[in-house]
Amino acid sequence: MTAKKNASALEKQGASELPGLEAPVLGPTGRPLRVFPQPAPLKSHGPARIISLCNQKGGVGKTTTTVNLGATLADDGRRVLAIDFDPQGALSAGLGVDTHDSLTIYDLLLGTEKDPHNVIRHTSVPNFDIIPANIDLSAAEVHLISEVARETILARVLRKVSDEYDVILIDCQPSLGLLTVNALTASHGVLIPLECEFFALRGVALLVETIEKVKDRLNPAIKLDGILATMYDSRTLHSREVMQRVVDAFGPEVLETVIGRTIKFPDASVSGTPITQFAPDHPAANAYRQLARELVFRGAVA
Template sequence: MTSTDETDAVGRPMPQFPEPAVLFGHGPARIIAMCNQKGGVGKTTTTINLGACLAELGRRVLIVDFDPQGAASVGLGVNANELDLTIYNLLMDRSADITEIIRPTAIENLDVLPANIDLSAAEVQLVGEVARESVLARVLRPVLDDYDVVLVDCQPSLGLLTVNALTAAHGVLIPLECEFFALRGVALLIETIEKVRDRLNPRLEIDGIVATMYDARTLHAREVVERVHEAFGDNLLHTVISRTVKFPDASVAAEPITTYAPSHAGAHAYRQLARELIARGDAA
């Protein structure tokens, strides 16, 4: 990983992330929870586009839609409201077969485990379960050898579903919108991650914080990124995702930006993010 003459958003030398080696086999998957209790920070956009870019690099990727809004499912062309079986059934019924519920997407190597509003009931129904925090880990176990990376798109809360995602995960990627209100919640999220690590999942680590909705023209965005770097050091990834109308346009088209506008700067940024995570050892 050699450095270029360029610098990143906080003035660090920008490394040259190499094209990853070809994989000759798949699995076991590394599970990454995409987590931030604040809504509207680019979690689902990052989940979909990072998943598509990892798939483009020959990785087999499963996106787990773990938000009752079902945005990741819709963003990948799956109308989860028309499905009889979703991840809710897997959480509630031990006899449900995950391989029957996983859906292929239009992107080669990229599958989705869909969710819809039914999932909102799971949080209440799981409260009385034994080992309620580790239900998602049980659900995913049968397919981990089929994938290289599993990305869990968490809901914007620190409730039982998010704790399930953190308990199942090897790492956490925190998409952070470049504005001060988003910054305030990160300390609480880090505290929750540390509690889960101490009590439920000792292997859990923070893979990084990725700055989203960045606008280099505004002092505000630059200051937020500087503050994140001061507080979290190299946990702030080099890659930043700039604000662009192309992301919502791609969402409306129900496809990742890599196929909707493959030569757009946003597509290049997510490809760089995928290479950065692989280079750091945080993805296969």
């Protein structure tokens, strides 16, 4: 049987290991490299599984992952809603959504707008919508601090639309404040993008501790869906060492898919489109396709 037929046979069983003549090909995580198959179409949609993309360190790839993971899941037939939960509004800009003089997530949190349908905006990707944000969101924590059950406000907002989507992705701001606690309280799972750099690694333990506190006190159903290594550069010893330390510390919670460092990501952001549209044949686009399919394979997404 040829190598191609071997791969095809394995793929029918789920995720397939890339065949080698003597030993499996190892990926950056040190595990056998697998190709995750395209998921089967859904027969119905909803209710959504809500996933927060969270890390208190900035610049680790939360927004990039939200944009491209959401677009890829939508390409695979899932209905996706992204929540821009960062006052910088990078997710809205990255999807080409203008937030000037428009309703945002801030209006829903404060209750000045009751219906999320009036705030949801369509993106250039079919089946991929967004609730945008702008700098107004920076005042939300001050206004919400005296609210009753302030940690559950976002959960109450999303409850009104969750039946219409298969997955809701929340792009959190780089902090562990009230907004992030709101996101974690509303979520079924957490995906932690982690830059392959030493200082990014240091804060993961604190973030996991925060997730455990939310699980214990506010949301018993929340779970860690995985740690996603981003900005990986196999040419540098530092990236490889950080990857090894992450795998040693978190084991199978580290996703097999790894996102490499490339200039294509900022180029795609400037164009206001996901990399799967901007450069569909680029290795980075293929990496996000594999990420979406790995999450489906793991059961984190329907």
